[in-house]
Amino acid sequence: MNNYTDMLRDHNLKVTPQRLAIAQALDVRGHMSLDELYHVMLEKFSSISLATIYKNIHIMLENTFIQEVKLPQAKSVYELTKASHAHLSCEKCGAVEDIMLDMDVLVKQAMQKSSYKIQEASLVLGGICKNCQ
Amino acid sequence: MNNYTDMLRDHNLKVTPQRLAIAQALDVRGHMSLDELYHVMLEKFSSISLATIYKNIHIMLENTFIQEVKLPQAKSVYELTKASHAHLSCEKCGAVEDIMLDMDVLVKQAMQKSSYKIQEASLVLGGICKNCQ
DNA sequence: CTTTAAACGATAAAAGTTATTGTTTAAACT
């Protein structure tokens, strides 16, 4: 009865070896594209179907077990759902990092300027990571 | 020698009737998905090829005549390049609006917290527009 | 243990995007 098992059950997802491996991979690596996830999964399950990856990403998104992060100049990456946060994206090596930023002031400003009821903020900051500088 | 002609020439794009219509459509409607653009173009050019839309979007992106906006829960939309700005996206009707917000403080904060050299910020605020409330 | 609905792998089908080819045309140059 490990950690990922409980997490999957909490999101009404049946616990399978494939899903446990997806959860672990995303937990360890943070952010992964669909392709990356598929190739990592192939190492553990040499005959896993690509359709299984697609279907699990879908249902995991529906059940908010994971989140999709759309990056400006690259393929989407996926991550385990956690507290809302922004992203740093290195335009040289493609690395993606989390960063906690207080967006309350900005969101409040936006609600005053516009007539929108804002529910969520998606911020991706593009730049060059320490390693690539 | 209209306005869109000059704009296209400024971005090293050969001026064709199709491109003038794309520029006008994006100028008038603000943000359009590839499909929307294709269908609007079909009204003016009943036999325009979908490949022409794809190719023009590509070269216009390359030459920074237009920008792509990736929305969290919807297809990408495209817009004429203008001063950097954030977006409001209505999760009910799909409307997309521009909003000018000063992100300097936030970006400065992010550069201090991380070791990234930040070059651009992409912010999409999801919510409910005035009409849909 | 059974039972059963869900998940799986394999693979076909559909949708989305890019490449190819012959024709047309915008723009440069007489």
Next chain:
DNA sequence: AGTTTAAACAATAACTTTTATCGTTTAAAG
């Protein structure tokens, strides 16, 4: 204005990505 040429065009084939189908396996409940 007429000629030339490279780029853009429409048509469509090829390729990639995503989704649907189907027979089999398995997680979870009883």
